[in-house]
Amino acid sequence: MTPVTVTGTTQEAGAPFGAAPPAGDSSAAIVTRGLTKRFRGGQVAVDALDLTVPRGSVYGFLGPNGSGKTTTIRMLLGLITPTAGTYDVLGLPPARALPRVGALVEGPAFYPYLSGEANLMRFDAADPSARRATARRRIADALDRVGLSAAAGKRYRNYSLGMRQRLAIAAALLGPRELLILDEPTNGLDPQGTREVRALVKEIAADGTTVFVSSHLLAEIEQMCTHAAIMRSGRLVVQGTIGSLSAGRVPLIRVETPDVAEAARVLGELGLSGVQAGAGELTAELGGQRPEMINAALVGQEVAVRGLAVVRPSLEDVFVGLTGEGFDVDG
Numbered sequence: 001m002t003p004v005t006v007t008g009t010t011q012e013a014g015a016p017f018g019a020a021p022p023a024g025d026s027s028a029a030i031v032t033r034g035l036t037k038r039f040r041g042g043q044v045a046v047d048a049l050d051l052t053v054p055r056g057s058v059y060g061f062l063g064p065n066g067s068g069k070t071t072t073i074r075m076l077l078g079l080i081t082p083t084a085g086t087y088d089v090l091g092l093p094p095a096r097a098l099p100r101v102g103a104l105v106e107g108p109a110f111y112p113y114l115s116g117e118a119n120l121m122r123f124d125a126a127d128p129s130a131r132r133a134t135a136r137r138r139i140a141d142a143l144d145r146v147g148l149s150a151a152a153g154k155r156y157r158n159y160s161l162g163m164r165q166r167l168a169i170a171a172a173l174l175g176p177r178e179l180l181i182l183d184e185p186t187n188g189l190d191p192q193g194t195r196e197v198r199a200l201v202k203e204i205a206a207d208g209t210t211v212f213v214s215s216h217l218l219a220e221i222e223q224m225c226t227h228a229a230i231m232r233s234g235r236l237v238v239q240g241t242i243g244s245l246s247a248g249r250v251p252l253i254r255v256e257t258p259d260v261a262e263a264a265r266v267l268g269e270l271g272l273s274g275v276q277a278g279a280g281e282l283t284a285e286l287g288g289q290r291p292e293m294i295n296a297a298l299v300g301q302e303v304a305v306r307g308l309a310v311v312r313p314s315l316e317d318v319f320v321g322l323t324g325e326g327f328d329v330d331g
């Protein structure tokens with residue numbers, strides 16, 4: 001795929017926030033340079049990836065299924081070895097940084113008949129680097145952080161889906177963490193569980209922890225994240241703040257009306273460009289116009305306005321605009 005220029009930078013330059021930080025730069029939570037994974041069969045799952053994850057961000061790592069998100073996360077956590085490229089975590093070589101990184105990749109298997117607290121005890125006991133003397137306090141803190149203190153003694157099998165996932169995140173927070181890496185944390189959750197996890201991610205970030213979270217759901221990343229990178233077929237399409245990603249795309253006004261032809265004429269007279277008529281509605285580029293003035297002009301010309309809305313460009317629009325393809329979650 002041809003690298004795409006967005007906000008004055010290119011994928012190949014790998015520098016959406018300016019020049020890629022030098023090795024050891026601690027202002028970024030994660031920096032990858034040319035990170036590549038080719039599996040034995042020859043498949044390139046991640047191709048020359050240049051990511052810069054600012055500290056303090058909630059960084060959405062977005063891409064259709066199979067676009068290389070989990071492979072990237074597994075490399076960042078030292079679970080698989082890159083074929084090429086380098087990366088720093090918290091300004092350090094990865095092995096030194098990992099004790100300060102919490103991760104949720106394929107949730108831990110919990111015992112259904114044990115309480116949430118007892119499960120965390122077992123989980124912590126299996127970690128040779130965890131200090132026994134501080135286990136109770138660390139577990140209480142982690143349960144408090146994910147809002148499970150009141151349910152600490154309840155059996156895991158009686159937890160809701162959202163509570164189960166919050167417990168899995170608590171397991172990733174048993175030590176002091178500067179960076180939390182979550183691989184598709186809302187996958188398989190019901191709407192309530194999804195809301196709980198989204199709210200929790202924001203709370204964790206508000207405490208100063210950088211959160212790197214993967215998802216194949218565009219709307220989820222838009223709601224939860226300050227920054228995003230979009231992957232496609234192992235390659236980075238674009239990265240930046242959520243605002244900057246859609247900054248180049250203009251807001252639209254959408255008018256619902258039975259008088260489509262007449263409404264199109266009025267919008268044209270107002271000087272709006274890009275007027276597109278559909279069944280019972282039409283859209284146009286808002287330009288510098290105020291929506292209330294557009295509404296007044298339509299009503300003044302006796303157009304029956306059933307609905308009028310300003311439509312901000314979504315990440316999906318950004319993806320489609322850059323790749324010319326729909327964002328297909330089935331990869």
Ligand SMILES: Nc1ncnc2c1ncn2[C@@H]1O[C@H](COP(=O)(O)OP(=O)(O)OP(=O)(O)O)[C@@H](O)[C@H]1O
Nearest residue numbers: 039040043045063064065066067068069070071072
């Ligand atoms: N161990 C492996 N051996 C060979 N190919 C692999 C391996 N793991 C992943 N792949 C392939 O690499 C590509 C990227 O997979 P990856 O799991 O990283 O994508 P993803 O974006 O996380 O998608 P999903 O959300 O579906 O897991 C896919 O085509 C996948 O089939």
